[in-house]
Amino acid sequence: MSENETPELQPGPPPPAPTAIEERREEQERRIAELEAKLSRPTNVGVTPLVAAVALVFIGYLLWGQRADLEYQFLAPREPIDLGSEGGYRFDLAQSNRYVTLHGTPSPRGWYWVERNTTVVAIGVLDTPVILRRPTLPTEQWTFGEPPPRPDPRPFTVKGRLLAKADAPAKYADAFSEYEAWSGTPAKWILLQEDKPGGDLGGQAWVAVLALFWAFNLWLLVRGTLRLVRR
Numbered sequence: 186m187s188e189n190e191t192p193e194l195q196p197g198p199p200p201p202a203p204t205a206i207e208e209r210r211e212e213q214e215r216r217i218a219e220l221e222a223k224l225s226r227p228t229n230v231g232v233t234p235l236v237a238a239v240a241l242v243f244i245g246y247l248l249w250g251q252r253a254d255l256e257y258q259f260l261a262p263r264e265p266i267d268l269g270s271e272g273g274y275r276f277d278l279a280q281s282n283r284y285v286t287l288h289g290t291p292s293p294r295g296w297y298w299v300e301r302n303t304t305v306v307a308i309g310v311l312d313t314p315v316i317l318r319r320p321t322l323p324t325e326q327w328t329f330g331e332p333p334p335r336p337d338p339r340p341f342t343v344k345g346r347l348l349a350k351a352d353a354p355a356k357y358a359d360a361f362s363e364y365e366a367w368s369g370t371p372a373k374w375i376l377l378q379e380d381k382p383g384g385d386l387g388g389q390a391w392v393a394v395l396a397l398f399w400a401f402n403l404w405l406l407v408r409g410t411l412r413l414v415r416r
């Protein structure tokens with residue numbers, strides 16, 4: 186070879202193939218990089234205000250359906266309206282969804298059913314347009330499917346929530362119709378014994394949960410809306 190000739194370069198050996206461990210490491214690094222890229226992107230918060238708004242509407246719907254119960258539990262006066270006793274009833278003072286007290290004599294017939302795992306009876310209050318719903322007494326043992334016993338005949342004084350027939354829950358419709366068919370006189374009111382304003386702790390806890398959920402979704406709605414405005 187002369188001094189002016191350039192030596193011919195020989196190709197070197199090929200680089201070694203990556204091992205399985207190196208391939209897995211590279212795959213992991215690639216996935217981590219993709220995840221970091223996704224996390225670094227601004228999130229689309231457009232759905233959050235919509236979902237929060239739907240939740241607020243739904244909670245409002247639930248509360249609106251229970252507005253009579255809420256009004257009674259939280260706003261009704263704790264002092265009962267005295268509707269009087271035999272010979273001196275004062276139904277001119279009666280108001281639906283109010284706490285009242287009443288003295289009277291039970292009708293000789295009652296209508297029994299089970300409500301919230303408790304046996305209750307609906308009886309008429311003689312010489313009044315009132316049906317009384319109360320838990321059964323020890324003298325009023327009843328088993329489903331058997332003839333109903335005669336209600337305890339002793340006069341009583343009772344306190345509870347008074348509801349006009351038009352405001353009463355649908356589950357009491359049969360009690361109204363059965364009593365009116367038996368007595369031949371219309372019933373205008375139903376009195377729910379010992380249903381006191383502020384006495385439904387379970388209902389109050391449920392309202393508290395709904396209120397917290399409503400407040401949380403309101404916060405989500407405001408936050409999501411502000412983020413959309415700033416984008």
